[in-house]
Amino acid sequence: MFNTDLNQLYKNKLIIFDAKDHITFLTDKVDTHYHRHNYIQITIGVEKNFHITIEKDSIYTKGIILDSNTDHKLHGYNEWQLYLLINPESIFGETIKKNLLKENKVYMIKEEKINSIMELNIQLIAEITNSLEYNKFIKKLKETLGISNYNVEHTIDNRIQEVLNYIEDHPLDMLSVKELSNIVFLSESRLSHLFKEEIGISLTSYILHEKLEKAFYLIFNGSNITNASIEAGFSSSSHFTQTVRDKLGMPPRIITKNSRYLKV
Known part of the structure; x- marks a missing residue:
């Protein structure tokens, strides 16, 4: 998809954006053991597919969403991936659960959506320097996944x-x-x-x-x-x-x- 060598483009091997309801990071150094966490996780291969093992099932894909508290390990093979770790109690997280996961542990992101996300030019994440630029990116990402117009009604005790x-x-x-x-x-x-x-x-x-x-x-x-x-x-x-x-x-x-x- 990209002609540019990301390893030459990025001085940093991990670029992290810490938002109120999620964390986004772009990296080529993920190679994990089995673990689980309370985040909903979106993983997208920037240039190549990746292997992820969910419980005991090994999947080779370019885009996936995992529900929170799902055992998994991911093999990045020093390739670049985009990750979002989303708080499940947030509107962002509840919208994903309601409209994409729908009681399932896994949602496979369709190829056309992956291609649209790639068209956002993920390389430019490295050049984001402020909240306004980042929010524009995340808004487009939500639109691509088809969850930007959903409202989740949840009145907390x-x-x-x-x-x-x-x-x-x-x-x-x-x-x-x-x-x-x-x-x-x-x-x-x-x-x-x-x-x-x-x-x-x-x-x-x-x-x-x-x-x-x-x-x-x-x-x-x-x-x-x-x-x-x-x-x-x-x-x-x-x-x-x-x-x-x-x-x-x-x-x-x-x-x-x-x-x-x-x-x-």
Whole structure:
């Protein structure tokens, strides 16, 4: 599709865009072990197909969407892929689940949609420097997937909204299910059940996601892994490293080496 050698075009081997409801990254260094995470994952081969093993089924494809909490491993073979990791509780995530996944774990992106995505000129992602440029790109991507005009009606329980607000406004290393349950006058078990019912993932998993996001934000802004791990609420850098391996399939040093990060 492209005549340009991406390895010559990109100084960075991983380009990350951290948005409010998803993370997008373009890279040629994904080669993961089996793992699962709470994100809905979109993977698109920029120039070539890739192998992905979902549970025990090996698939050779150029475009796929995985539901959250689906065991998988991906073999990138040093080829470039575009990834979106989308929070399932967001409107973006709920729209994908309602209109594309439809209770399935996997959605194969049709070839004509892949070709249309390629026409967005993914190479230009490397040149995005601000939120406005990125939002234009993501809008076109949603239009190509046919999900830009859908609205998902989901009124979150007031108590869960209060918990979400509290998590956003307070230090992550001080949070616990017990503390949050006291704030909304629910038992720990009732809050955990209600949170999963409303948001789609467990409360502990949600807090862990917030900790991971903060740790990477700190690392990409100059903090070392040890300090970022502790400030984000992990007990140690080894705890952070093991969590990243479990959730993303590779260690944090691989993710952060030769990478560029932009908060959008």
